[in-house]
Amino acid sequence: MHLVYPAVLSALLFCTGLYGVLARRNAILVLMSVELMLNAVNLNLVAFDVWLSRTAVETLHSGQALTLFTIAIAAAEIGIGLAIVLAVYRNRGTSDIDRLRDAAEGPDDDSDPGRDSDAAATARAAEKAEATP
C-alpha cells in the first residue's frame, strides 16, 4: 500500500479533530476531537514505521512503540479530562466551554471595559461564588 493513503487519511483525521477543537462548544466533543488528533498522529507513526522498515534491515519499530505510549497517555488524558468535565457539569450545570471563562480578566480591570455586559459580569460572579465552596 502506498504511503500516501494513510498520510492523507491521517491529515483528514487531524483536520477534523482540529476543527472540532476550535469550533465545538461542548467540552466532551472537544475532548473527542482531541482524541481524533491524537489518533491521526498514531496513524502517521504506524504508517511511517512500516514504510521505513521496508528500507532498513534492522529496525526497532520505534514508531509503533511510540504509538503504544501515545495510546496509553491518551487513555489517561481522556480519563482525567472526562472527570473534570463531569465535575464542572455537576457544579455549573453546563459543559459549554463558552460559558466557562473564569480565567478571563474581569470587567473591574480598567483595561477592557464594556467587553461584557454588567449582567453577564454579575452572573459570572455568582458562578464564581458557587464554585468556591
Place this chain on the structure above:
Amino acid sequence: MTTTTLAVLVPLLPFLGAAAGLLLGRTAPGFVRPLAILPTLAALVLAVLVAADQGGGRAIDASTELTPTGSVPVDLALHIDGFAALVAVLVAVVAACVQIYSTGYLRDDPRYPSYAALVSLFTSAMLLVVYSGDLMVLLVGWEVMGICSYFLVGHYWETPEARAASLKAFLVTKLGDVPFLIGLFALATDAGSFRITEILGAVASGGLDHPTLIALLLLAGVAGKSAQFPLHTWLPDAMAGPTPVSALIHAATMVAAGVYFTARLLPVFEASAAAMTVLAVMAAVTMAGSALAALAQDDVKRVLAYSTIGQLGYMTGALAVGDRGAAVFHLLSHGAFKALLFLAAGAVIHAAGTNSLAAMSRTGNLRDRVPDAYWTMTVALLALAAIPPFSGFFSKESVLGAAEHTATGHTAHAPGAAGWIVLVAGLITAVLTAAYATRLWLLAFRGRGADAPSHGRQPLTMTTVLWVLAVPSLALGGLTFRVLPDWFGGGSLAPALTTSVLGTGLALAGGIVTYGAWRHTTALAARTPMGAVAAHHEADAGLVEAEAIATHRPAYGDIAYAPDPADPGRLLLGPLHRHAAVGFHLDAVYAALFVRPVLAAAGLVRFLDREVVETYVRAAGALPRLLGAAVRRAQTGNVQTYVSALLAGAVVLTVAVVLVATGA
C-alpha cells in the same frame, strides 16, 4: 578619702541619682523625691569639703588616661583651683535649692520623675564642666547641658511656646557649639594637648600660632551658652520652662558655663587683643541692650531673663578687661540672687495666677499673700540693682573697678579701649538695672485693685529655700570680698571709691526716676482694666505657671508685650518701648536672614521631590501597568481562542521555515 576621690564623687553622685531616677521613676514613685534631693545634697557636702581641702592653695590636678587616642591624648582629668572649688559649691547650692523647691512647685506634675532626673543630670554635667581638667571631657558636660536644657525648657510641651522655645534654645546654642568645637580642635593642635594646665603652659610660653582665630571660635560657643549678644535670643524664650528650671539655667548652670570656661582659659583670650576687644564690645552691647529690653518686658520671668543676660554681660565685661577674679565673683553673687529671684518669682506667679506685670499691677495685696517671696525678692532686687551692702554691689563694683583699672592703663592684660567700653556700658547698665528692678518691684508688689485670691500658705519647701538663698544674696559680697582674692590669686576685689560712688549714685538715680514715673502713671492703671489670670488658682504651682504662659498671647497679642499705659517703662523708654519689648527685632532679623531662606530651601526640596523625583517614580509604575493592560486583552478565558492563536502561530512559523528552507 582623698580630695581627688571626693571631687570625682561630686559630679558622679547627681549622675547616678539621675540614672536611678530615670530607671525607677515609673516603678517606684516613692523613691523619686529622695533620689532627686539626696544625691544633690551629698554632692553639695562633698563640694564644700573639696573647697575646704583646696582652700585656695595650689590647684589639685589628677588625671587618668582611659585609652590611647593615637594623637592628642584625651584624659579624664581634674583641675581644681580656687575658681573651680567655689563655682562647684555655688552650683551644688543652687541645684539643691532647686531640687527642694521643685518638690513643692511640681508636686502634682505627672512628669516630675523625669523632670527631677534631668535636673540631676543637668547639675552633674555642670559640675563636670567645673571640675574637668580636660577640654574634651569638659565638652561632654557642655553638650549634656545643651540637651538637658532642651528637655527641661520643653517640660510643658503641650504649649506651642514651650516647644518652640526648647527647639530654639537647642539650635541657637548648637550654632555656637560648632565653632566652639572647631576652636577646641585648633587650640589642641596648637598646644598639643587638651589638658587645661598644658594649654595654659603653652600660652605662657607663646606656643599658640593662631590666638585670634582660636579665641574668636571659642567666643562663639561662649556667646551661645552664656547668651551673649548675637546668640542671646534663646534665653528670654526659655522662660516657657518651669520656674525652677529657669533658676537653675540662669543662676548656676548653662549660662554660667560660658563665663566660667572663658575665665579658665582667659590667658588664651588675652593672647589676642582683637579677641579681647570683640569680647568687650559683645559685653557692652549685651549689657545695655538687654537692660533696655528688660525695662519693656511684661512677663516677670522675661524681665529676669533679660537681667540675666545683662549680668552675664557684666561678667564677660570683667573678662574682657582681664580680671577673672571679678568675673567669677560676680558669677557667684549673681548665682545666689538670681536663683532667689526666679524661685521667688515662681511663688509670686503662683499666688497672682499670672506672669504679667500689667495684671499684677492691678492686683492688690499680693505681698501679703506671699510674704516670704516679697521680702526675699526685695533683697534680691536690691542685690541686682547693686545697692550697698547687698552682695551684688560688691561684685558689680569689682567689675567696674577692674574696667576703670584697665581704662586708665594700669594693666597690660587687656587693651585700654576695652576698659572704656566696658566701663561706660557698665555705668549705663547700672542705671537701667536699677530702673527695671524698681519697676518690677513696684508693679508686682505695689499694685492696686482687687485682692489676689488666697490659696493658703506656700509649701514649706518653697519658702524655706527662699530664705536660704536670701542669706548669700544679702551678705556674700560683703563677707567675702576680702577673702576671695586669696582663692582667685588675683588683685583686690574691694570696691574702689570712684566707681562705687558713681555706680551707686546712678543706680539710686535710676530707681528714683522709675519711682517718679510710676507715681505719674499708676493713676492710669484704674482706668484700663486688664487681666490674664490662670483658670485654676488652687492647682499646683507649675500648672498655674503653664496656664499663665499659655494665656498671655491670647490676652495681649504677644508673649512679651502688654498694651498697658500704666507701665512706667513705657514712659521712661518713650518711642523705644515698642522695639525694646520685642528685643530690638533681633528675632525678626534672624527670621528674615536664616529662618525664611531655610524654609524657602525646604520648599524647593519639597517641590523637587514631589514634582520631579515623584514623576519618574510614577512613570516607572505606569508604564508596566499600560503594557499589562494591553496584554490582558488577550485573556478572554475562552480556550478555543487560545488554541486558534496557537494554530495561527504554528502555521506562520511553518510557512516561514518552509520559505527559509526553500530559499525563497
